[in-house]
Amino acid sequence: MHNEVIAHIKSRKSELIEKWIDRVKEDADERMVNVVSEQVFQGTSYEFFDLILLSLSEKDHEYKNKLQMFSEKVVRLGWPITFVVSGLRKFIHLVHDDLIEQGVVSKEREGEYLESLDEWLAPLSNEIIHTYASTWEKTVSLQKIALQELSAPLIPVVEHISIMPLVGTIDTERARLIMENLLDGVVSHRAEVVLIDITGVPVVDTMVAHHVIQAAEAVHLVGARCMLVGIRPEIAQTIVNLGIDLNKFITTSTLRKGMEKALEMTNRKIVELEGVN
Incomplete structure (x- = not known):
């Protein structure tokens, strides 16, 4: 058949x-x-x-x-x-x-x-x-x-200043990788100031905030200062509604403002030169 x-x-x-x-x-x-x-x-x-x-x-x-x-x-x-x-x-x-x-x-x-x-x-x-x-x-x-x-690289931008851009959702496994990359990068790059950029994180809930706070505290323990940048208005409102305390950290709405503060913290600043296009 x-x-x-x-x-x-x-x-x-x-x-x-x-x-x-x-x-x-x-x-x-x-x-x-x-x-x-x-x-x-x-x-x-x-x-x-x-x-x-x-x-x-x-x-x-x-x-x-x-x-x-x-x-x-x-x-x-x-x-x-x-x-x-x-x-x-x-x-x-x-x-x-x-x-x-x-x-x-x-x-x-x-x-x-x-x-x-x-x-x-x-x-x-x-x-x-x-x-x-x-x-x-x-x-x-x-x-x-x-x-x-590709997740959460720590990028040295200028001497003693590094940025970690976060994109997408953050779960427990990824939070562990963020912590490892952050601490290893701070030591290897000799960073004094670290900017954690959450512009690309769609939702910041209690768990995400907890992981970010832990990362910032860990950075402080190895002798560097941490700044949280890219806080959009809706994220700020969520943080307030959840009662999350971020008073220990410097926060800015944009990466540019954060970079300006980081330069000040390392005794530097951006200077515009006259006659230079």
């Missing part, structure tokens, strides 16, 4: 894949279709179609490699696993319907063929889910490592 079905699918490949793509698109999230070009969507669909046929091949090594490559591709495209598995289910029903329409299967045997198709593709479905999950975990892990490497 398998050989008969495979021969039918191969002989009607063009017609089947066009119908299948139309059915997949009907239930696809509009964002998934729009974020990639029509050419990429079509190409990925053909890859999936060929992968299904290859799953019955004796070339196990080739199949495993293509399955891994396909999973990596759909993860990059941002297609959820439910979309991929749903496409596989649609393939089963499409082939079943086509077998009946083309007279390959009689009405009496259509249940038998549908059950056979399910049994045929069940292992592939399980393998796709497993490989997709593994690929997704690997991708997320690599992204996390990359973000950690």
Whole structure:
């Protein structure tokens, strides 16, 4: 029965894949279709179609490699696993319907063929889910490592003055990295004043403020002074409403004002020279 079905699918490949793509698109999230070009969507669909046929091949090594490559591709495209598995289910029903329409299967045997198709593709479905999950975990892990490497660098701008720009949300793990980078940077750069810039932090709640206060106190313990800059009006209001005490630290609304204060604290200032454009 398998050989008969495979021969039918191969002989009607063009017609089947066009119908299948139309059915997949009907239930696809509009964002998934729009974020990639029509050419990429079509190409990925053909890859999936060929992968299904290859799953019955004796070339196990080739199949495993293509399955891994396909999973990596759909993860990059941002297609959820439910979309991929749903496409596989649609393939089963499409082939079943086509077998009946083309007279390959009689009405009496259509249940038998549908059950056979399910049994045929069940292992592939399980393998796709497993490989997709593994690929997704690997991708997320690599992204996390990359973000950690870029997270919260302490940047020396002038002698004895360094800036740590914070961007995005701050959780416990990231707060730990901020503390480590801050203390290591203060010592290695011989910083006397450190500006923690929270302009890019969307929300400052009690936990975030607690982490920032801890970081500032740690900087003080290693002999440097800390300044909190980039406090927007809405952030200032939130801090007041939460009852967070920042009186121990110098605060400014912008990085520029903070830099001017930092220069004063290190006995320097910005001077405009006459006649210099």
